[in-house]
Amino acid sequence: MSLSKEEIEKKRILVVGAGGIGCEVLKNILLIGFKHLEVIDLDVIDLSNLNRQFLFNKNHIGQPKSVIAAQVSKERYGPEAEIVSHHCEIQNNKFNIDYYKTFDVVINALDNLNARKHVNRMCVCANVPLIDGGTSGFIGQTTPIIPKETECYECQPKVPPKGYAVCTIRSNPSTAVHCVFWSKQLIQKLFGNADDGNYLNDFQFSSTTTRWKEVYDKVFTSDIKVLHQSEELWKLRKKPNIWTYEEIINCSDTSLLKDVKPFVKLYYNSFNILQQRYENNGPFEFEKDDDDMIDFITACTNIRCAIFNLQGISRFEVQEKAGNIIPAIPTTNSIISGLMIIEMMKVLSQKKENLRICYLAKKPLKNHLLTFEKTSQPNKQCYICGNEVSEFVCDLEVFTLKDIINQITERCSLINPTILKGDQLLYESGDDLEKEEIQMYEKVGKKKLIDLGFKDGETILFKDDIKTMTFILKEEDRKHDVINEEIKDSKKHL
Ligand SMILES: Nc1ncnc2c1ncn2[C@@H]1O[C@H](COP(=O)(O)OP(=O)(O)OP(=O)(O)O)[C@@H](O)[C@H]1O
Ligand SMILES: [Zn+2]
Structure with a gap:
């Protein structure tokens, strides 16, 4: 060269x-x-x-x-x-x-x-x-x-990273990885912060001293009984096995269930350790290097694999899959x-x-x-290198100011932007704000765009230390936008 x-x-x-x-x-x-x-x-x-x-x-x-x-x-x-x-x-x-x-x-x-x-x-x-x-x-x-x-x-x-169909994870796992994913959702549901996207969000558990047993009976026995009744699900594969906790734990050394027994014991031990941690310190997030969490996921994965007639996997593999380790x-x-x-x-x-x-x-x-x-020519619609003025499609009656701030800040990697409507200052963020200002902007953030006076075709300005970006607001029904649909959906569930 x-x-x-x-x-x-x-x-x-x-x-x-x-x-x-x-x-x-x-x-x-x-x-x-x-x-x-x-x-x-x-x-x-x-x-x-x-x-x-x-x-x-x-x-x-x-x-x-x-x-x-x-x-x-x-x-x-x-x-x-x-x-x-x-x-x-x-x-x-x-x-x-x-x-x-x-x-x-x-x-x-x-x-x-x-x-x-x-x-x-x-x-x-x-x-x-x-x-x-x-x-x-x-x-x-x-x-x-x-x-x-x-x-x-x-x-x-x-x-976006590959996800799994909800029904595969909840009702019809066909690989051990599906069971790892399910177990991760379970740990999150039981001990994590509330998460709108959790696949097991409809699970209800009361808080008793024997919570481990209540959870076990529900997810590994009664829910499986319900699934067992479906003729559709099991047309092409063997029906899941219905075993009670007592059956497994009291099984003889010659029973086929003896291979599941160590995982049931591991479930009991790790559940109680995590429960104790939850009671002492409140909710916690999944961590791939946390031995107790990996024990719990290994136990649940292998119990679920046995129930659905799937080959179980080692603790090492569970850790690799659960932590998305490549x-x-x-x-x-x-x-x-x-x-x-x-x-x-x-x-x-x-x-x-x-x-x-x-x-x-x-x-x-x-x-x-x-x-x-x-290489290709730049995309004219790109928020970063395209025209300085872009379109933002949303439903002005559903979208709050905070919704649009969250989306645009993330898409455009803005840092503590200031938001303006014409020359009117609407919103500011950053470490140097007074407590009263933070409270005031929090209130404004919750307002719908329509209530802040935005109309179809009107512009909103985002400014940070590096760049000013202008967005023209377009009423949603003129164009389909998946992210807007998601926001609307999540609001319907609130
Ligand atoms: N925001 C950031 N600012 C500066 N450095 C960063 C930032 N984010 C990531 N890095 C650095 O980029 C490097 C990426 O290297 P690499 O992919 O090999 O990751 P690693 O953390 O060293 O390895 P691994 O993730 O496999 O354990 C890391 O050294 C990481 O510290
Ligand atoms: Zn670009």
């Missing part, structure tokens, strides 16, 4: 994230001969990082990733380079638009959507090219973004960071027509593990 040594030595590169991809990227950049880098990472080194984040060793555990990554990569691959490290969140105010403008290119080596969206937005505002890369197990992808010339990270909506593969990180650097070189040498979005697949597609796609 046609960049001279002098040109390479002048370029400034920002690497965001010094994890699996970040370590690889730093090595590649230095080996090419770049001399001016900055690296940002909020985390410290953990033992579990060492198999793939090859700049770190045991002695570094507990130290900031950014600092050690800068130090070790410089020693090994670019002693003459100047690498500035920041042990800090990328969302920190000090990394403002002017800061981004000092770089020729930014590299996203992150592992979460929020931080990626934030960097994308900052790069669009600062007009700095961004190379985004990500991996998940054996698959990966890289996307070069040139603001206003190619699609940005938010031009196309991101596909192992990080060093080779995938290495391939993806190599591809990111190729795209970065094209950006820096102005070979924009050659830019490609690259996908690494788990299995070959037409004999190829890698596929390449040309």
Whole structure:
């Protein structure tokens, strides 16, 4: 690629994230001969990082990733380079638009959507090219973004993670994973905060001293009896087994039920530990590394598997599935960071027509593990890089100000925005507000848009430190909008 040594030595590169991809990227950049880098990472080194984040060793555990990554990569691959490290969140105010403008290119080596969206937005505002890369197990992808010339990270909506049909989870599980998911919903229902989206929300339990037994009898016996009666459900598969707690716990050593017995005991023990915790400290959220929760989910999963004639799974597998743990593969990180650097070189040498979005697949597609796609023009409707004025479709009689604030703040990654109707200030947020102001804005937030005087076609302004965005409100029935439907639905249930 046609960049001279002098040109390479002048370029400034920002690497965001010094994890699996970040370590690889730093090595590649230095080996090419770049001399001016900055690296940002909020985390410290953990033992579990060492198999793939090859700049770190045991002695570094507990130290900031950014600092050690800068130090070790410089020693090994670019002693003459100047690498500035920041042990800090990328969302920190000090990394403002002017800061981004000092770089020729930014590299996203992150592992979460929020931080990626934030960097994308900052790069669009600062007009700095961004190379985004990500991996998940054996698959990966890289996307070069040139603001206003190619699609940005938010031009196309991101596909939400795969969910399961409610009836599969509640009534007709066909794999152990369905039972893991059900058990997670159960733990959340019993010990978590109220959640509108919980699949078991209609379950009613009274609070007795033998709550564990009441729950057991309901979910593992009486509910199964009800399901058993359905002829439709079991046309193609064996009916579920109806066993009482007493039958299992008193079964003989030769009974087929003897394999379920340890899980019933585990259910009893873990339920009571979690119940105690709930009584002492109130509701808690699922945590994949919490032994008692994993015990409970392992027990429920295997009891449910036995009831529905499914193969049970080990505690280890339960933890993996419940925590959505996808192992990080060093080779995938290495391939993806190599591809990111190729795209970065094209950006820096102005070979924009050659830019490609690259996908690494788990299995070959037409004999190829890698596929390449040309970049597209930005989406004019994109909230981040499209027109500064966008449409927002909603039902003005149903939507409150807070509803629209929540949606737009999230979609556009705004930070503490101020909201205006014409030049009238409607709403403010942030740490520097007085108590009275917070109370006042809370009240205003609950008002319906129609009650705040908004009409079809009227504009609402969102402003934060970086950008002002204008939305034209459109009455909902002119266009179908799934998110609005969801908000309406959830309100119907209140
Ligand atoms: N908002 C953020 N600001 C700065 N750094 C971030 C931010 N969000 C994530 N990171 C960093 O991005 C890196 C992503 O690397 P990677 O995907 O290898 O994750 P990891 O946390 O090191 O590994 P794993 O998640 O597999 O345990 C991490 O080092 C993480 O600390
Ligand atoms: Zn965009």
